[in-house]
Amino acid sequence: MIYVTGDTHGLTDFHKLHVFAGEHPELTKNDYIIVAGDCGVLWSNDTLVERLRYYTDLPFTILFVDGNHENFDMINSYPVEIWNGGKVHKIKPDIIHLMRGQIFELEGKKLFAFGGATSIDKYMRREGLSWWKQELPSYEELDEGIATLKHHGGKVDYIITHSCSERALAYPAMREVSKSKMACPEVGMLSYIEENLEFKHWFFGHYHIDKKLGSRYTVLYQNIVSLD
Numbered sequence: 001m002i003y004v005t006g007d008t009h010g011l012t013d014f015h016k017l018h019v020f021a022g023e024h025p026e027l028t029k030n031d032y033i034i035v036a037g038d039c040g041v042l043w044s045n046d047t048l049v050e051r052l053r054y055y056t057d058l059p060f061t062i063l064f065v066d067g068n069h070e071n072f073d074m075i076n077s078y079p080v081e082i083w084n085g086g087k088v089h090k091i092k093p094d095i096i097h098l099m100r101g102q103i104f105e106l107e108g109k110k111l112f113a114f115g116g117a118t119s120i121d122k123y124m125r126r127e128g129l130s131w132w133k134q135e136l137p138s139y140e141e142l143d144e145g146i147a148t149l150k151h152h153g154g155k156v157d158y159i160i161t162h163s164c165s166e167r168a169l170a171y172p173a174m175r176e177v178s179k180s181k182m183a184c185p186e187v188g189m190l191s192y193i194e195e196n197l198e199f200k201h202w203f204f205g206h207y208h209i210d211k212k213l214g215s216r217y218t219v220l221y222q223n224i225v226s227l228d
Contacts (some may be wrong), residue, residue, distance in 0.1 A: 001030045002106055002227040004160065005037035006205035006220035007067060010051050013222070020224050021059050029094050030108065033062040034227075036205035036220055037067025037115055041095060042074040052092065061094040065115035067162040067206060072134035086113070086148075098160070100137055100146025103152055104182025108158040109227065114145055114193065117163040117206050118184040142189050149197055158227060159202040164217070165191040168202065171213040203227075 008014050018031065022163055039062070041051045055062055056133040068076065078089040086102030098104060098113035105111075125131035149156070163186045168174065202217045203225075210223040218225065 001027065002035060002109070003033045003224050004203045004218075004220060004227055005033060005061055005224040006036055006222065007069075008035050008040060008168075009038055009206070010040035010047065010070065010194070011054060012040070014054060016222050016224060017055075017058055017062075027058075027060045029059070029061050032063050033058075033060055033097075033204075034111075034160055035062060035064035035202055035226065036160055037065050037117065038069045038070040038205060039067070040069055042071045042091065048074075052095070055095050056092055059095075061096070063096050063098055064195050065113045065160055065162055067101075067115060068091050068117040068119040068135040070132070072133070073128070085121070101148055102139040103148050103156060109158060110152065111158045111160055111192070112149065112156045112197070113156045114141075114159070114190065116141075120184075120204070137186050137189055142192070145193060146196065154196055155198040157200050157224035159204075160198050161190060161198070161202070161204045162206045163187060163190060163228070164202070164204040164206070164219070165216075167191065167194060167195045168204070168213055170218045171211075171217070173209070173211045173213060174207065174213075174219070175208060177207045190216065 012094055041055050075089055081085050081090050086104045087099040089097040100114050103112050115159045115183045122131045205220055207219050209219050212218050
């Protein structure tokens with residue numbers, strides 16, 4: 001089984017995973033929950049051991065795209081590997097970072113991953129301690145994503161991101177939470193990707209709400225939903 005949820009922020013919003021595990025005793029490490037950014041399991045050396053223990057104790061495997069609240073220096077210190085067709089950082093065998101612009105084939109489904117977002121509160125944070133400039137996707141990553149999509153015929157089943165496109169932000173349910181984020185660079189990047197891509201459904205986090213937007217977008221925070 002493959003499920004998707006929103007931000008976990010290390011241990012701050014971890015409880016939903018613990019509850020879900022208790023409600024689904026049938027799940028094993030062969031099942032996946034994808035965190036749509038701001039996983040936060042890698043944040044500081046002081047918290048790393050504890051956070052890894054909580055996540056590895058879960059009965060299922062955690063996959064995550066990066067958000068804006070991640071320690072990118074720590075993430076990028078792990079070697080790049082190929083896993084199910086795309087590039088990853090394998091933090092642990094059961095905690096895997098899905099890198100930007102990659103397509104992964106899981107259970108016969110194609111997933112396009114593109115993490116990253118802008119911290120609108122970065123002026124309150126310290127670079128290298130609570131904010132990292134790598135939070136914003138680069139144009140090299142965008143180019144790689146477009147090339148990967150072309151290689152797959154511009155068609156996938158699902159998109160997993162942290163931020164979202166302008167089209168998703170235009171839904172009434174998103175207007176209040178998105179006012180300050182509409183002009184963020186990654187929104188333009190994702191909008192460009194959307195114009196060159198066929199997909200069934202798009203899941204994203206970042207906005208701290210749970211809503212289904214029309215028939216093709218779902219924004220997640222506390223909910224955990226099946227990919228299908």
